[in-house]
Amino acid sequence: MRLVLLALAAAVGGASMVPAATAESAPVRGPIVQMFQWPWESIARECADFLGPKGFGAVQVSPPQEHVVLGDKGYPWYQDYQPVSYQLKSRRGDREQFASMVRTCNDAGVEVYVDAVVNHMSAGSSDASGPGSGGSTYDKYDYPGVYSDADFHGCRRDIGNYEDKWEVRNCELVGLADLATESEHVRNTQIAYLNDLVGMGVSGFRVDGVKHMPPEDVGAVFGALQNVPGTGARPYVFQEVIGDSTTTAGEYTGNGDVTEFGYYGVVANAFRDGSLAQLANLPERMSLPSDQAVVFIDNHDTQRSSPILTYKDGVTYELSVAFELAYPYGTPQLISSFAFDDADAGPPAEADGTTKAASCEDSAWVCEHRRPIIAGMAGFHGAVQGTDLVNWWDNGGGQVAFGRGDKGFVALNREGGELSQTFQSSLPAGTYCDVMSGELVNGSCTGATVEVGEDGRFDAAVAPNSGIALHVGAKL
Structure with a gap:
């Protein structure tokens, strides 16, 4: 506990297109x-x-x-x-x-x-x-x-x-x-x-x-x-x-x-x-x-x-x-x-x-x-615990997407316009619940759904200042 924190440096640098993160074991499965x-x-x-x-x-x-x-x-x-x-x-x-x-x-x-x-x-x-x-x-x-x-x-x-x-x-x-x-x-x-x-x-x-x-x-x-x-x-x-x-x-x-x-x-x-x-x-x-x-x-x-x-x-x-x-x-x-x-x-x-x-x-x-x-x-x-970063994509600015092995995929949009994109994932084919807008309940999604093809590709439109997230635990 510090009642007065030291000022922290928060300089930001340029992006790299090469995934550089490897998963490590967490002390517990959830956060x-x-x-x-x-x-x-x-x-x-x-x-x-x-x-x-x-x-x-x-x-x-x-x-x-x-x-x-x-x-x-x-x-x-x-x-x-x-x-x-x-x-x-x-x-x-x-x-x-x-x-x-x-x-x-x-x-x-x-x-x-x-x-x-x-x-x-x-x-x-x-x-x-x-x-x-x-x-x-x-x-x-x-x-x-x-x-x-x-x-x-x-x-x-x-x-x-x-x-x-x-x-x-x-x-x-x-x-x-x-x-x-x-x-x-x-x-x-x-x-x-x-x-x-x-x-x-x-x-x-x-x-x-x-x-x-x-x-x-x-x-x-x-x-x-x-x-x-x-x-x-x-x-x-x-x-x-x-x-x-x-x-x-x-x-x-x-x-x-x-x-x-x-x-x-x-x-x-x-x-x-x-x-x-x-x-x-x-x-x-x-x-x-x-x-x-x-x-x-x-x-x-x-x-x-x-x-x-x-x-x-x-x-x-x-x-x-x-x-x-x-x-x-x-x-x-x-x-x-x-x-x-x-x-x-x-x-x-x-x-x-x-x-x-x-x-x-x-x-x-x-x-x-x-x-x-x-x-x-x-x-x-x-x-997605234990999986690595895969399929990184960005537009050079405020839009990014990436996967976690063959277990999950997320896209985030912090820009003022819609992010409309065909994404390449490593997910198995099927229909997924977007867990940012809903959840899987009794075999159906309470929010949006996304269809992933046999090749792992899917189309999505991500609204400004929003995101989508798919994972195998919320798959129909």
């Missing part, structure tokens, strides 16, 4: 969707009713541990990233509700990844002595029964120079008490917390603020986790690293996957500007190989501090997410968020600051994952 600030009971309901049936692979949930309560600031979203203990009682629910959510999502075929805050505790101005969301009292550097003064680094000032790696890893991020993650006591405390979650069925972690910890500290904590019960799998770990000239994403790949922040700059700018052809050789422009990268169009930080495209950009945003789910680079991470105008605003809340139930019928909850284009492309992503 990860960050259910930002959703309460536990609402996530459980959404896993069973929508996410599982539509082919989403995992939910990333907000930090579940006790946090500060900033009522005088209107209960902002970032209070959840200031832990005061590791008891499972946040504004989204308690331990029992969390455990029930994990069971329900797992039963629906949706894994649960927890946003893990291990770099720091609370800031000095954060309602200095509590109580926290679970009733605990505390002071900065003194969290009774958890940490004392000796468990924090001695540089007790904000990071002043991001070109000094020692400062970045030992001084304080916006006043947050910086844990001495090299300490055996700190590591063992965090390992116990994380293993408690794994024991409840949590399948992985998004690790917050990783560049503020040495790679070996992160590895010592997350490398000590138990296997996930029932599956025997290692917990999936992906680390938030906003790379710069001092800290590179590649420094942390030995611990797990890493967020590729360069991706959203390149892809979101291309869709915003209608310059899609230059995405042909996208992997060559990234800092990480596909099998180590987690990619996104927006997340809760970029939405607020460095937005390019967000839910506020309508179909242009949806098409960029469709590309993310179709193109074989990285593990896609989506977001389902709440509406905001104030960048500090928290989720819809009761008078005491606890989060209201999330409902996609309530406009306060954006529910990007339920938008038809995005929901349809979740199934596309699952259907």
Whole structure:
């Protein structure tokens, strides 16, 4: 979590007509969707009713541990990233509700990844002595029964120079008490917390603020986790690293996957500007190989501090997410968020600051994952896993099309005129549902259909600022 993100370079280059992307294995068949600030009971309901049936692979949930309560600031979203203990009682629910959510999502075929805050505790101005969301009292550097003064680094000032790696890893991020993650006591405390979650069925972690910890500290904590019960799998770990000239994403790949922040700059700018052809050789422009990268169009930080495209950009945003789910680079991470105008605003809340139930019928909850284009492309992503990029086509500007082996094909049009074209695919002959406009239900398509010939060719007219997507799982 960065309350102030560094500016990200988003320069765009020329397109290549040669497909350059090779598929890699994802941790789950469907995409990860960050259910930002959703309460536990609402996530459980959404896993069973929508996410599982539509082919989403995992939910990333907000930090579940006790946090500060900033009522005088209107209960902002970032209070959840200031832990005061590791008891499972946040504004989204308690331990029992969390455990029930994990069971329900797992039963629906949706894994649960927890946003893990291990770099720091609370800031000095954060309602200095509590109580926290679970009733605990505390002071900065003194969290009774958890940490004392000796468990924090001695540089007790904000990071002043991001070109000094020692400062970045030992001084304080916006006043947050910086844990001495090299300490055996700190590591063992965090390992116990994380293993408690794994024991409840949590399948992985998004690790917050990783560049503020040495790679070996992160590895010592997350490398000590138990296997996930029932599956025997290692917990999936992906680390938030906003790379710069001092800290590179590649420094942390030995611990797990890493967020590729360069991706959203390149892809979101291309869709915003209608310059899609230059995405042909996208992997060559990234800092990480596909099998180590987690990619996104927006997340809760970029939405607020460095937005390019967000839910506020309508179909242009949806098409960029469709590309993310179709193109074989990285593990896609989506977001389902709440509406905001104030960048500090928290989720819809009761008078005491606890989060209201999330409902996609309530406009306060954006529910990007339920938008038809995005929901349809979740199934596309699952259907084409393990296939390579084939049959790339572009017009040199804002119109592109490409296939994923013999499993899927997508065409995207970000120009003002219709894209009318005979496309060459590698799909088997037959009638396909366009999953951007509908789905296959009881043997028929609820949206448009496309007829693919024996030679894999088909004719299509793609309206301005729209797309079509075909895959073998939605074939009549």
